Amino acid sequence: MFNKATIAAFGQRETPFFYYDLTLLQATLDRALAAAENYGFHVHYALKANFNERILQCIQKAGLGADCVSGNEVLKAVQTGFDVKKIVFAGVGKSDKEILIGLEHDIFCFNVESVQELEVIGKLAKEHGKVAKIALRINPNVDAQTHQYITTGLDENKFGIKTWELADCLEIIKKYDSLEFIGLHFHVGSQIVDLNVFKSLCVKVNEFNNWFDERGYRLKVLNVGGGLGVNYVDPDKEPIVDFAGYFEIFNQFLERKGNQEVHFELGRALVSQCGSLVSRVLYVKRGLKKHFLVLDAGMTELMRPALYQAYHKIEHLSTNAVKDAEGIKVTYDVVGPICESTDCFGKEVELPEVNRGDLIAIRTAGAYGEVMASRYNLRNEIRYVYDDEITP
Numbered sequence: 001m002f003n004k005a006t007i008a009a010f011g012q013r014e015t016p017f018f019y020y021d022l023t024l025l026q027a028t029l030d031r032a033l034a035a036a037e038n039y040g041f042h043v044h045y046a047l048k049a050n051f052n053e054r055i056l057q058c059i060q061k062a063g064l065g066a067d068c069v070s071g072n073e074v075l076k077a078v079q080t081g082f083d084v085k086k087i088v089f090a091g092v093g094k095s096d097k098e099i100l101i102g103l104e105h106d107i108f109c110f111n112v113e114s115v116q117e118l119e120v121i122g123k124l125a126k127e128h129g130k131v132a133k134i135a136l137r138i139n140p141n142v143d144a145q146t147h148q149y150i151t152t153g154l155d156e157n158k159f160g161i162k163t164w165e166l167a168d169c170l171e172i173i174k175k176y177d178s179l180e181f182i183g184l185h186f187h188v189g190s191q192i193v194d195l196n197v198f199k200s201l202c203v204k205v206n207e208f209n210n211w212f213d214e215r216g217y218r219l220k221v222l223n224v225g226g227g228l229g230v231n232y233v234d235p236d237k238e239p240i241v242d243f244a245g246y247f248e249i250f251n252q253f254l255e256r257k258g259n260q261e262v263h264f265e266l267g268r269a270l271v272s273q274c275g276s277l278v279s280r281v282l283y284v285k286r287g288l289k290k291h292f293l294v295l296d297a298g299m300t301e302l303m304r305p306a307l308y309q310a311y312h313k314i315e316h317l318s319t320n321a322v323k324d325a326e327g328i329k330v331t332y333d334v335v336g337p338i339c340e341s342t343d344c345f346g347k348e349v350e351l352p353e354v355n356r357g358d359l360i361a362i363r364t365a366g367a368y369g370e371v372m373a374s375r376y377n378l379r380n381e382i383r384y385v386y387d388d389e390i391t392p
């Protein structure tokens, strides 16, 4: 929901742009950290969700760690000032060069995703006189009950080490003094809204924690990943997710041994609601069966609808809210200008009557929005507007 002054300020700007409400981001971070601190949990931010400069600065200042999935993300986290002792590095395909970046910066931990990768990290660390701290990312075969494209913890998924390979991992760990085995890592998927999934995850983590403990490995860290979902349907009802309820699940169901640390890697839950993609209506096409709203933003700015048929709330930004509320409603397919039929933000969307030049906001676009943008069709670079630029 945008107020009149904000909408008027948007009207002055060249579109499309990502609007980031850094005040909401700060409130979200405060809430998440307060809830985590209750249980002594550690929160890392998954940079892949959004590595916009100002967003990263806010998150770094709030004191979160960084979860990275490439050498460049590790470098970005270091450059932004994240504490290297709080940087973790996951990813199924870390190149030698990327592993060396992690070693060079003495990051907190590599979340290792295959037996072969473990051996490579052991070798590279040895050659460079380093000791690499590692956690094994285990694929626990837990169904995240989310879109199949963003499920990561099933046997059929490429992520993590299969349970039957764990004994092989221990052999490698024994072989290399250059490996320090500090933890277990899990991440079963994204946009998880059924909290029972996290209960099932806890049950699995406990089993693996016991398995290693019985073999003499009392691990320092249990990293349960991220995945907490948000409300795409009604972002104004739930601008900040229920972090307390989420962490409480782990408090209740995760069995910590001694002073084991519990780490989280949240992306979407921290940054999605603070972002909107703001676009202008280029054309209203009236058809026989349906009408189209052609926007100046497309799948090149926000590809989630095209890629996952993801729902994002589409809002008409009008300075006359009363007219919008009381006037007639029209059903539109809301599409972008890109030369692809999948370039569609929403089908049969009911909106007030919209005119050429009107502004439209596509909500909950702070996570996996601009980071997944492309220059397809030789599109312009992404533009941004931040709340502190337009409100006194």
Ligand SMILES: Cc1ncc(COP(=O)(O)O)c(C=O)c1O
Pocket: 046, 048, 049, 067, 090, 152, 187, 189, 190, 191, 225, 226, 227, 228, 265, 266, 267, 268, 269, 367
């Ligand atoms: C290893 C890992 N950690 C954390 C995340 C962040 O996930 P989310 O944005 O759903 O919290 C991801 C992305 O799915 C991931 O792959």
Ligand SMILES: N[C@@H](CCCC[NH3+])C(=O)O
Pocket: 048, 150, 152, 190, 191, 304, 367, 368
């Ligand atoms: N890109 C996905 C999330 C993937 C998370 C990383 N494994 C999305 O837009 O929902």
